[in-house]
Amino acid sequence: MSQVDLRTCFAGLSLKNPVMTASGTFAARESGEFYDLSRLGAVITKGVAAKPWPGNPTPRIAETYGGMLNAVGLQNPGAEAYIESELSYLAQYDVPVIANLAGHSVEEYVAVTECLNETSVAMFELNISCPNVKEGGIGFGTDPRMAAQVTEAVKRAAKKPVMVKLTPNVTDITAIARAVEDAGADAISLINTLLGMRIDLKTKRPLLANGTGGLSGPAIKPVAVRMVYQVRRAVKLPILGLGGICTGEDAAEFLLAGADAVAVGTAALVNPTAPVDVVEELAAFMAREGYADVAALKAAFVG
Numbered sequence: 001m002s003q004v005d006l007r008t009c010f011a012g013l014s015l016k017n018p019v020m021t022a023s024g025t026f027a028a029r030e031s032g033e034f035y036d037l038s039r040l041g042a043v044i045t046k047g048v049a050a051k052p053w054p055g056n057p058t059p060r061i062a063e064t065y066g067g068m069l070n071a072v073g074l075q076n077p078g079a080e081a082y083i084e085s086e087l088s089y090l091a092q093y094d095v096p097v098i099a100n101l102a103g104h105s106v107e108e109y110v111a112v113t114e115c116l117n118e119t120s121v122a123m124f125e126l127n128i129s130c131p132n133v134k135e136g137g138i139g140f141g142t143d144p145r146m147a148a149q150v151t152e153a154v155k156r157a158a159k160k161p162v163m164v165k166l167t168p169n170v171t172d173i174t175a176i177a178r179a180v181e182d183a184g185a186d187a188i189s190l191i192n193t194l195l196g197m198r199i200d201l202k203t204k205r206p207l208l209a210n211g212t213g214g215l216s217g218p219a220i221k222p223v224a225v226r227m228v229y230q231v232r233r234a235v236k237l238p239i240l241g242l243g244g245i246c247t248g249e250d251a252a253e254f255l256l257a258g259a260d261a262v263a264v265g266t267a268a269l270v271n272p273t274a275p276v277d278v279v280e281e282l283a284a285f286m287a288r289e290g291y292a293d294v295a296a297l298k299a300a301f302v303g
Helices: 028-032 079-090 106-116 144-157 173-182 218-232 248-257 274-289 294-299
Strands: 008-010 013-015 019-021 061-064 067-070 097-101 123-127 162-165 187-190 194-196 213-216 239-242 261-264
Touching: 019 274, 028 079, 061 213, 067 218, 079 097, 079 106, 097 106, 106 123, 106 144, 123 144, 144 162, 144 173, 173 187, 173 218, 187 218, 213 218, 218 239, 218 248, 239 248, 248 261, 248 274, 248 294, 261 274, 274 294
Parallel strands: 019 261, 097 123, 123 162, 162 187, 187 239, 239 261
Antiparallel strands: 008 013, 061 067, 067 213, 194 213
């Protein structure tokens, strides 16, 4: 089998390969027990805010066909604990760290950005699916004006590249993508979870204490591929594609749709080595199909 070159440049970062972890499902210490994190292109850590967040009441996770629902509520220990625990552990690995940032307001997003500016973090991923308390509960990511506002504010404060993570729970995701591009984003990641719900037939109540939650896993992959395809034709920014990736061939599909890199999330909850398995399977697929590098694969799309 011929060798392939998986090296990728993503928004200024030089990566060994185009495969990353997705923020909501990755915990460094736990994953590090199963494989060498240095084998990945990058790791995106769980959402972190300037101050600790307690998250939502339990139950917060429910299985469903082809995926899972979660309403964890971005529980996190805050930036100080993140620096002392997560970043200190990740320092032993030769892998870029991308920090997923959470906030309830523009000021909170800026605050966590400033907390992490002088750390080893290589890039920020701005999670604009959080509810904006000051605007009556609407998510930043569902309104182009607010998406641009928070992107501009974080870009002014940031000393690292800023990637904006888009929610699929909108009528036209390209409108949000264009807004954050115009506001100065360095890259875009998509998609975040789709809004979903399950009901317990015994109790006649929602399975999640929150009522609704975010649907992830292979069930959402066709939606994610479609949205990556649409956003690729709307903006020039690098795109990180995610949503239901379980295999190397799934990753190849996202790259053909227009993604420049991919992230593996829910699959790792079923198979802890899924992210590195995807790296190996992507290389095997490319060798089998005769693609020498990632650029050659991406250029092969004829849709």
